[in-house]
Amino acid sequence: MNSSPYRHRMLPWLLVLPQLAITLVFFIWPASQALWQSVLREDAWGLSQEFVGFENFADLFADPLFLESFRITFVFSFAVAALSMVLSLLLAINADRVVRGNSTYRTLLIWPYAIAPALAGVLWFFMFNPTVGILSWLLKGAGYDWNHHASGTDAMLLVIMAAAWKQISYNFLFFLAGLQAIPKSLIEAAAIDGAGPVRRFWSIILPLLSPTTFFLLVVNVVYAFFDTFGLIHATTEGGPAGATQILVYKVYSDGFVGLDLGGSAAQSVILMTIVIALTVVQFRYVERKVAY
């Protein structure tokens, strides 16, 4: 890397010290605490603790509520990823096609990225509000009685739409970059051989776009798993009847509201395992080759 680095004894340590101190105090220490808590059982007042091994985990996997939350998280994450990616791919392909107005469309499409997930939730919550929402009013006109306070399906659809909407900008940018990196000569060659736009999409563009697609899939799933806490908390609060209680929300509500420290810590550990797995997958595949 560098054949003639500086030689100093103290300086490098001083330079990494702030980063290291914060990492140790606010990341490593709490995470190890979570690990430790997850094998303890404590009463709600924190007066006594006992070591219970993997019992907290066993309890979790025997708990239908937890398994349900797992299922909900998967449905939610993949629905958000699929909806958002399909829409943004469609938009990116068209933005890549048109010559005029390309950058205007881009400007108009990218800035929802700046909106906090919680805010995105509130906006959609308002549009679908059963009494004042414009979209629920339209749906009522069409004969559907939308009510995300009562119907679990409606609440789930609401958070999926809000979460996917916010993510469109991000996916759009990456798909557009991916599309622009595909050599034009390949597409021209296919066109000369008589392949129409649809055929070219399925046989050339989509396969060449697969690294981008895979990368985005991982990023979107991570986003739906963790960043959507605010969206859920600001709108449905996991309800009605737990229909939108994704894992991250459950960790929070079991820990802070339910004060079940061991159970919440065990859930944290499970979540950490999921993030680590996703990060490893992301690095192994993404480092290799993504065509920007």
Add this chain to the structure above:
Amino acid sequence: MVENRPILNANSHILLLLGVAVTLLPIWITFVASTHASEELLRAPIPMWPGDQLWQNYAEVLSGGITGAGGVPVGVMMLNSLVMALSIAIGKIAISIIAAYAIVYFRFPFRMGVFWLIFVTLMLPVEVRILPTFKVVADLGMLNSYAGLSIPLIASATATFLFRQFFMTVPKEMVEAARMDGAGPVRFFIDVLLPLSRTNIAALFVILFIYGWNQYLWPLLITTDESYYTVVMGIQRMVSAAEQLPVWNHVMATAMLAMLPPALIVILMQRQFIKGLIETEK
């Protein structure tokens, strides 16, 4: 474009316009709702065209408090958000650039160990270690303070990586030349590396500012004193104000205000934003 087919082109434009319309619809409705008096937002259908209460609504939320949200003026919340976002963005950039500098340009024991320790933070988002982190911050007496809002979020593996990656592309002749001219490590960092990193810093700043501004869970946990509420979490308090209907025109005016600063940054610094987005995810 391979072939020129006017119909397909028109098709593309229509689809894109439709996409833009869907993307902007929630914003439009929010804006419209923020310009009407609250009586007009009590039942559907609500107006779809801006009303005449714009200045009044915004002035009311900015200076006056909102019932159910602790009565803190939104102006104060915006200020809190700004302090938090700026401290996070600047803090993250500062500590990661010097850490990356140490890792790339110095040989010291446990160099790779330090690097991996920083790397691990990538795998520990706040959401998965909420309770213990909260406890640490509480024990340090940092609840309800700007330090508590920003410092625990300041360590960043992505920023360190980005700078490390960039420093490795800086030709090593630069260090040699600097040394020949008698510049020590601090001098080299300030006079050579820092100016070279300008575009990277700008790109990172945009992304980190948005990240900091949009924090939700963390401020929610550690602020019990209303005067430290940030605007993104404050809005939740307004929507869920117990036992009463949300005052939608005020909520929506606050929502507009809450998304304005990050949106402006994305639009005005679009080039840096795209660069930052694509590079931090690599």
